[in-house]
Amino acid sequence: MKIAGLDIGTTGCKLTVFDENGNYLDKAYKEYPAIRKSEEHEIDADVIWQGVLSVMKEIGKNYPDIAGIGVTSFGETCVLADADGKPLHQAMLYTDPRGAKECKALVDGIGEKKLASMTGLKPHEMYSISKIMWIKKHKPEIYGKAEHIFLMEDYVVFSLTGKAQIDYSLAARTMAFDISALQWSREIFECAGIDMLLMSEPVPTGTSAGKIKPEIAELTGISSSAVIVSMSHDQVAAAVGAGVFSSDIAVDGAGTVECITPMCDELPELELMYEGNFAVVPYVIPGKYLCYAFSYTGGALIQWCVDTLAKQEKKEAAREGISVNTLLEGAESDPTGMLVLPHFAGAATPYMDIGSKGAIVGLTVATEVPEIYRACMEGVVYEMLLNKEYLEDYGVEFYMMHATGGGAKSKVWMQMKADILNVPITELETVDAGTVGSAMMTGIVTGCFKDLKDAAEHMIKKKKVYTPRGEMHEKYLVIYKRYRKLYQSVRPLV
Template sequence: MYIAGLDIGTTGCKCTVFDGDGHLLGKAYRDYPVRRAVGGHEIDISAMMDGVYGALSEMASRYPDIGGIGVTSFGETFVCVDGAGEPLHPAMLYTDPRGREECLELVRKIGEKKIAEITGLRPHEMYSISKIMWLKRNRPEVLEAARHILLMEDYVVFRLTGVAQIDYSLAARTMAFDIRKLCWSGEILEAAGVDEKLLSVPVPTGTIAGSLLASAAEKTGLRSDAQVVSVSHDQVSAAVGAGAFDASVAVDGAGTVECLTPVYDEIPDMDVMYQAVRPLV
């Protein structure tokens, strides 16, 4: 039996397959378009899923005994979907400039340091919650029709299994997740006017979502009993792959963006972290 890793990136997705001893057997890649304009940066989720199905199909045709698929993705970017998982709008990328005024509104309601204390993040419009607020204010019909608000990892997991769950590391990139209680922050969601029921259930990294839906198995050629796993934010996975397991090591990853990922033995002093990040205004 083989295991596969499926990584959802900003401009493309890749699927790698390993044997039981961890040896790389093969990989497939599919790219998809990103639209960047002055007013917004967006990705067509349908095109992204076509890429996901294509990469999985290629690997399934070469390695039909894939028994498990771990899903990772980039952060912040989200999409509202209907009950069947169909997107209701183009997904707003983390680089999208919309949401700045909404982020400032959250700061006025809760306080910049309080948000940082809850989420571990200095407030910024790149995070999901500000953009969800923008969407609710400017396209209310989308939120009214939405049955789920999903980031890219949990979107793919949902389309493959029908289960809406998100791992802690990706949930933390929304700026609505309590990093101490490991749950959605009721205070932030209330201030943002976002219903927690729309968000996926937060779970630890490595939590199994379940086996493939019949429709997903048919589209990919994978075994119907293959298990899909919510793994993590892509930079967390990169840190693990680079061997960063304690506070003596940090990882510098260069891709669409450059990310420096340090490892902490415990939650650091938020006052110190707060001062190290450029303020919103």
């Protein structure tokens, strides 16, 4: 028996397969493009679907006896579809600026704090309901044809099984889901003028949607007895896969987006979370919640630095037979002293200011690319320290982090994070925690594991702990005190 996790991201999807004891066997990845123009940030949902079929075919060739696949996806992005689940338009990404007026209309109709108290989200146009309102207003012919409104998890689950269901955590990313009642908010949909019946049925994280369609089984080579499991928003899947089942531990999600995800033993004080723009979503453990502190550009900023500035270093790294990242990181060193505001795609928490821009401060004619690279790494972590301090002010504290995502492979960055944030960071053996978390829940559904504890014992393996160094923490804090003033200084200029 095999179990698998399917992680649908903004730039590609991956399917990872494990045996019945949770041992990693193989994975397949398919990249796909997003379309970003100044006023439109879109992705073709059908291209995502073709990517899913591609990775399933690749895995199906060698592992046809997969018992179940758990599906997790990025949040917010939604698509209107016909009765057969065929997309009717290009899906708007969360960074798409459209929907601001519609979000304001919702706030005017219901009230900002009431919306936040129901949904766990401070109102913002990034969330799905504002985008849906925009489509209805500006493309009524598309809205008129719609039989379904999907986010990417339930879009793929429906395409695989014919069952329209969405887990609680991803439903919460629409800004139309009541996180206390665990159901769609009729009041919000009525104010938005959107038919609530077009939405998928909300279900607990880890709920089976039934068996894969026979035609999909034939196409991919995966057994027709395989069940599809609605997992969650990708950050929730990563929390499960990282073993975050205690409020003492948080996830350090070091992907394209940098995200810190602590667990709360009860629903936090939403009015306080509202002040810091922190989102709260239901967790896989009933009565527990996760909250998100994040920067739009984590790994994305590092990649920008490599692609834009390190062209010569790429050639040098190729000659030396090492990765360009290893070359740029170099040996450990003291803080650069430079300040990088990592708002290259706008500011996320605690500001939620999509109009903010990035900045690099402290350049001289002697500055070289590796120094800018390290300063970018520092800037991402300073931003997360700012978020950590806000969370502590609101009563959310943690004393250990489990690192996931591609950035967790960087020993230099992991030690830098431990030093700046002043908490130990555990590197896990598998950095793809989203697919691990999805497979864990799938293993419970298919009978491989008794419960979460059993699944974690089989599938979560710790590799190394990076311990904060007091002397380095103090050095970074000197720079951080200046960093705290950076946003307020730069924002009026841009």
